[in-house]
Amino acid sequence: MELFEAIETRRSVRKYLAEPVPPVVIEKAISAALLAPNSSNLQPWEVYHVSSPDRKAALIAAAFDQSGAATAAELFVFVARADTWRRNRALVLEELGKRGEIPKQQLDYYTKFVPLFYSHGFLNIVGILKKIAFSLVGLFRPVPRGPFSGSAVKGVLSKTVALACQNFMLAITAQGYSSLPMEGFDECRVKKILFLGGESAVVMMIAVGKEDPAGIYGPRLRLDPKLFVFEV
Amino acid sequence: MELFEAIETRRSVRKYLAEPVPPVVIEKAISAALLAPNSSNLQPWEVYHVSSPDRKAALIAAAFDQSGAATAAELFVFVARADTWRRNRALVLEELGKRGEIPKQQLDYYTKFVPLFYSHGFLNIVGILKKIAFSLVGLFRPVPRGPFSGSAVKGVLSKTVALACQNFMLAITAQGYSSLPMEGFDECRVKKILFLGGESAVVMMIAVGKEDPAGIYGPRLRLDPKLFVFEV
DSSP states (O other), X not given: OBHHHHHHHOOBOOOEESOOOOHHHHHHHHHHHTTSOOGGGOOOEEEEEEOSHHHHHHHXXXXXXXXXXXXXXXXXXXXXXXXXXXXXXXXXXXXXXXXXXXXXXXXXXXXXXXXXXXXXXXXXXXXXXXXXXXXXXXXXXXOOOOOOSHHHHHHHHHHHHHHHHHHHHHHHHHTTOEEEEEOOSOHXXXXXXXXXXXXXXXXXXXXXXXXXXXXSOSSOOOOOGGGTEEEO | OBHHHHHHHOOBOOOEXXXXXOHHHHHHHHHXXXXXXXXXXXXXXXXXXXXXXXXXXXXXXXXXTOHHHHHOSEEEEEEEESSOXXXXXXXXXXXXXXXXXXXXXXXXXXXXXXXXXXXXXXXXXXXXXXXXXXXXXTTTSOOOOOOOSHHHHHHHHHHHHHHHHHHHHHHHHHTTOEEEEEOOSOHHHHHHHTTOOTTEEEEEEEEEEEEOGGGSOSSOOOOOGGGTEEEO
16 A cells, blocks of 8 residues: 555544454564664564453453454554663674674764663662753753653653554554554553563554444544644 | 555665755655644644754754754654643534534543643642552552653653654655654753743654765664564
8 A cells, every 4th residue: 555545544443343354464564663763773662462362351451441452353562661772782783793894983872872871870860960960061062851760761762662653553554454552551550461560661552453434433633734833 | 655665665864965855745744744643633743844044053953963964955843742732622622513513422531531631730739649549549440550740741742743753754755755763862952942841842853855875874774573572
């Protein structure tokens, strides 16, 4: 399907028919998700395809039994991880090394800047010191204004994961199925179901299935772009 | 361009040729951005197309003079707004009203749930009370675990804006141009340049232009999907 057609036909579908989604559709959508641009190419995402009946039932309950989750053939949870960067950095550097000598600037980026970005120390002490230091230097020249805490890191990584979610949903649309991104769920319960700890943020739950026409709530409603777009 | 081709060919381009981007390309990409799914359909986004030379120069400096920003023909700033929901809610309800009687569930959602989501009171007192109340009830049944502060609201809305950013970047690719999403910038300075206040979060700066082949740093590098994808 043509990109603009996918973007235009994608709707949030809140009710699905009892029709399975072929595994190849799911594989293709996940592959598309993993091609999104991402923070420092450290690929901080995880995609949980929840198909065991018990876990699925628990997930639906954690999403307040909303019909989009309850009727979907497939449920996915997109997660941001603040703790996989060391592993992924090692793997990225290994792969770059195989391709040739790593430019000094790139090596410095991964060995000096990235740890500064991700590490905040016990009780966030490093984060607080960073914030003070950057605020002072920032009086005189541009400086990064974060992330200065573990939760701020998860905020940054959640944006990366959202980019992947959009690729995923478009890829589902392009293959004739529909999706529903959900942010309304009990994150504590979702984390328990997936055995996730404090270094993870549950970014989005996404339902996938064959659209029940009753699952579309009226024609799409978008406000006047003049409210949102500014040429400055 | 076919969706999967757009997803596969999109790369982060860090250097651009001195070639303009036709306005129609930009218009189409912004329209695509505004079709992303979004939190409660309250469309909490803003897109700043920065073209005045002074402002552009200031923005490039705020992005640490990185070549992607400095050489791009066009610069965009995608912003999440935590304070446009009342206006947008009124407009959404007005439009829904024109289409027919608004179902009670939907009306309740916008008049009862949405304010609960967005309002946290002076010194975040309402947010703290909400957190305590939900934590207690959450012992017994699924409850939302946030947002319980203004900054948490901005975190949620930033995910929505990231979905729009991905549509935007794919639409740029599909029209033969390239993009670079940037998260490394001085948010305070960017906000000053755009006259944005505390209710805004700068989600992403995006450079757009015609790719200089030197702006692609080697073949795409993605780690083994087995590290990220779990069937549970």
